Amino acid sequence: MSVIDSHQHFWNLETGSYAWPTAEVEPIFRTFVPEELIPQLAAAGVDRTVLVQATDSYADTDAMLAQAQAHDFIAAVVGWVPLDRPGEAAEALERYGRHPKFAGVRHLIHNDPDPDWVIREPVIEGLGLLSAAGLPFDVVAVLPRHLEHVPVLAERVPGLRLVIDHLAKPPIKERGWEPWASLIARAAEHPNVYAKVSGLNTAADAETWTAEDLRPYVEHAIEVFGPERLMFGSDWPVALLAGDYAKVWKETGVLLAGLADADRDAVLGGTAARFYGIGA
Incomplete structure (x- = not known):
């Protein structure tokens, strides 16, 4: 079985335009x-990765597809189309x-001033185009409000x-639990909803975090989704804000060590392969 990192990024600050990262996050405010x-x-x-958009632009999607064309390890690209403009989105989906x-x-919904952007009627129409094309949608859920939208x-x-x-992004650093735990459980009630075990180190204490800080949240996710709807992701290079690739990989291994082999294989590659249509 291929080990797949379901969530990583590249960006080029010399050739691209990004709202984030900024100079305030100095370790990642450079080209990757x-x-x-x-x-x-x-x-x-790790054998292969899923490269995920870093900004809502055609230029970023075009650059990612060029990188995927040049590098076999990039198995899939999660790009961007203007979901709130369904006519234009349809043309972009046909092209891509x-x-x-x-x-x-994916769309960076947390950057939109309207917290309900993703359930606007034109966006729902745009998401319908994705469904018709057999393409999935990555949900950025930073606010509880964003997570509330998933069942909708x-x-x-x-x-x-x-x-x-x-x-x-569960409240790991604060050791919080609700409303995150109930909202993600409600989302998991829908069989077409999956989740990424990714980016958790930057939700914890950047200096001291270990697998044990993440464990209650990951175990809850395993309970409500099952391994067959969870997938590992590094969130590199954002992960550098709280460690590095090696630490994220090591601590993820600790978290999953108690699973049966087949379940661990699902989280570490099988789920991502099915979800994103990645062949053997």
Whole structure:
């Protein structure tokens, strides 16, 4: 079985335009390219990755697809189309759909001043286009409000597969629990909703975190989703704000050590392969 990192990024500050990262997050306020990640994947034993958009633009999606074309380890690309402009989105999906590694769409909904952006009628229509094309949607759920929308989307666009990025950033550093635990359990009641065990280190104490800090949240996710709807992601290079690739990989291994082999294989690659249509 291939080990798949379901969530990583690249960005080029010389050639691209990004709202984030900014100088306030100095460790990652620089260009990141595939050549820097390759040895880290090899050291961890990760075979392939899913490259996820870093800004809502065609330019970013085009750059990611070019990187995927040049590097076999990039198995899939989660890009961007203007979901709130369904006519334009349809044209973009037809264009991007010709690329064999275009495998999903994300929109940085947490950057929109309207916390209900994702349930606007034009966006629902745009998500329907994704469903018709067999493409999934990555959900950025930073606010509880964003997580509340997931069951709504699952019901209004029933054929759409959804994946909640970073387990919706549970309040690990504060050792909080509600409303996160109830909201993610409610989302998991819908069989077309998945989640990524990713980005949790940056929700914890950056200096001291270990697997044990993350464990209650990951175990809750395993309980409500099951391993067959969870997938590992590094969130590299954002992960550098609280450790590095090696630490994220090591502590994830500690978290999953108690699972049966088949369940661990699902989280570490099998689920991502099914969700994003990644072949053997």
